[in-house]
Amino acid sequence: MDSPLDTPPPDRILRAAVIGAGYWGPNLARNFASSPRWDLVAVCDLDAERAAKVARAAGGAQAMTSVDELLARDDVDAVAIATPARTHHALVMAALRAGKHVVVEKPIADDVDAAREMIAEAAARGLVLMTDHTFCYTPAVVKIRELIEAGELGEILFVDSVRINLGLVQQDVDVFWDLAPHDLSILDYILPGGLQPESVAAHGADPLGAGKACVGHLVLPLPGGAVAHVNVNWLSPTKIRSFTVGGSRRTLVWDDLNPQQRLSVYDRGVDLETQALDRLDRKHATISYRLGDTWSPALKEREALGAMVAELADSITQGRAPLTDGAAGLRVLNILAAASASLAAGGDACPVAMEPVVIGTETRDELVGEPV
Numbered sequence: 001m002d003s004p005l006d007t008p009p010p011d012r013i014l015r016a017a018v019i020g021a022g023y024w025g026p027n028l029a030r031n032f033a034s035s036p037r038w039d040l041v042a043v044c045d046l047d048a049e050r051a052a053k054v055a056r057a058a059g060g061a062q063a064m065t066s067v068d069e070l071l072a073r074d075d076v077d078a079v080a081i082a083t084p085a086r087t088h089h090a091l092v093m094a095a096l097r098a099g100k101h102v103v104v105e106k107p108i109a110d111d112v113d114a115a116r117e118m119i120a121e122a123a124a125r126g127l128v129l130m131t132d133h134t135f136c137y138t139p140a141v142v143k144i145r146e147l148i149e150a151g152e153l154g155e156i157l158f159v160d161s162v163r164i165n166l167g168l169v170q171q172d173v174d175v176f177w178d179l180a181p182h183d184l185s186i187l188d189y190i191l192p193g194g195l196q197p198e199s200v201a202a203h204g205a206d207p208l209g210a211g212k213a214c215v216g217h218l219v220l221p222l223p224g225g226a227v228a229h230v231n232v233n234w235l236s237p238t239k240i241r242s243f244t245v246g247g248s249r250r251t252l253v254w255d256d257l258n259p260q261q262r263l264s265v266y267d268r269g270v271d272l273e274t275q276a277l278d279r280l281d282r283k284h285a286t287i288s289y290r291l292g293d294t295w296s297p298a299l300k301e302r303e304a305l306g307a308m309v310a311e312l313a314d315s316i317t318q319g320r321a322p323l324t325d326g327a328a329g330l331r332v333l334n335i336l337a338a339a340s341a342s343l344a345a346g347g348d349a350c351p352v353a354m355e356p357v358v359i360g361t362e363t364r365d366e367l368v369g370e371p372v
């Protein structure tokens, strides 16, 4: 983003308002209200009762039903938008045009061109546009990113993510658009250079006749012949949240439903003795198995949304893009759009649109070959 016109001093308490007081909005309201960096000044919902209930529970913020009136207030620095995806574009654009910083729920929008317009508007106005990719603020995901960055896992060979449970069959979106943003945003956050696969193949099933995929699998090729696989399902009687990152040195398993040992790092794997053999001879290479120790990294105890609202405050006062900015939201959206195209094409792999990586005001392509 460009330099903000009016960066508040780092010690000023910022003022937030939450738009949308349904299922997720109350969690945002509670975290803004309990953060030392924020005052929660208002909660806005078309449904007056919901707004009042959430405002009361969050310590007495003002309840409102008009977004226009909320955005006209000059005592609001940032708005958090927790309404259905189809409303994000109009609400985000109105908030940015009113000079507010914005954090918007996942998925950033229901259409890639809409997301591009939101990102351009924020950049032109020097305002923060953040996507609430909540899982990226969990201690487990922060640790996974650190371990990958430090080379503890070696080269990434595969990622396998399972997110299945008895879920609410959503009115407006299929299971990919509802659940896979979590897996895709985690992948985008932990993989060096983010997640920009060339293509995605999606297989979905609608065994209930709900009119949309309720069970789905995504296959995303990763650099160097690696692959990521995502399994999302609203119909599973058991809840599983399992995320495995296989590396050439170690393999990591994150079981989010096991608070005693969420992360396990296995010093186990398969090695191919290929020295002195060229690629064509690999089938004759010797295979050996490493059967070393398993350990469990210590994780901080903290609520992800507390870290998310702190990151929003830091990005505003430091005049920088947040960790999960609009571009991260757009990368996830590009994959969801390609997944929908793949579903319509019977599971054929479909290309994923590539976005230029913006560094300051230049793109990474323009910087190739120059010292940075």
Ligand SMILES: NC(=O)c1ccc[n+]([C@@H]2O[C@H](COP(=O)([O-])OP(=O)(O)OC[C@H]3O[C@@H](n4cnc5c(N)ncnc54)[C@H](O)[C@@H]3O)[C@@H](O)[C@H]2O)c1
Residues within 6 Å of the ligand: 019, 020, 021, 022, 023, 024, 025, 044, 045, 046, 047, 050, 067, 081, 082, 083, 084, 085, 087, 091, 105, 106, 107, 132, 133, 134
């Ligand atoms: N980050 C996460 O882990 C997470 C979890 C759940 C939902 N979400 C996201 O949060 C968003 C909302 O989901 P939800 O399940 O809370 O939906 P919901 O339907 O329960 O609540 C949406 C609320 O928005 C209000 N609303 C709709 N349009 C409005 C408008 N124009 N102005 C003011 N209020 C308006 C509705 O009255 C409703 O109260 C979605 O984008 C969803 O994907 C994120």
